[in-house]
Amino acid sequence: MCLGIPGQITEITDTTNKLAMVNIAGVKRQVNIACIVDETHPVESCVGDWVLVHVGFAMNRIDEKEAAETLEILQQLAAIQ
Numbered sequence: 758m759c760l761g762i763p764g765q766i767t768e769i770t771d772t773t774n775k776l777a778m779v780n781i782a783g784v785k786r787q788v789n790i791a792c793i794v795d796e797t798h799p800v801e802s803c804v805g806d807w808v809l810v811h812v813g814f815a816m817n818r819i820d821e822k823e824a825a826e827t828l829e830i831l832q833q834l835a836a837i838q
Contacts, residue, residue: 761809761816762831763824766790772800779810782828790815 764781775791777800793808793815794800807824808815819827 761811763807763819763827764788764810764815765824766803766806766808766815768804769800775800777803777815779808779815781810786810786813788813788815792816793818 762781764779764786766777767780767785768778770776770778770787775789775794776787777790778785779788788808788810790800790803790808791814793806794803798818807819807821809817809819809827
């Protein structure tokens with residue numbers, strides 16, 4: 758099982774290599790967005806997208822509501838531990 762952490766793409770840092778800066782709960786990380794781009798959703802259109810990030814890759818796009826729910830669950834789990 759893998760864990761994807763929700764984050765929002767804030768900027769494209771390298772169009773050629775498909776790299777973007779993602780804000781994950783206030784922490785900014787550079788991630789590879791190659792898995793979420795195609796002809797209908799090019800690199801340049803990804804700013805503002807919510808994505809699930811796993812080991813430095815944006816694995817898929819999600820909506821803002823799903824991102825908020827997932828972050829809330831992760832915060833609750835952290836509080837329990």
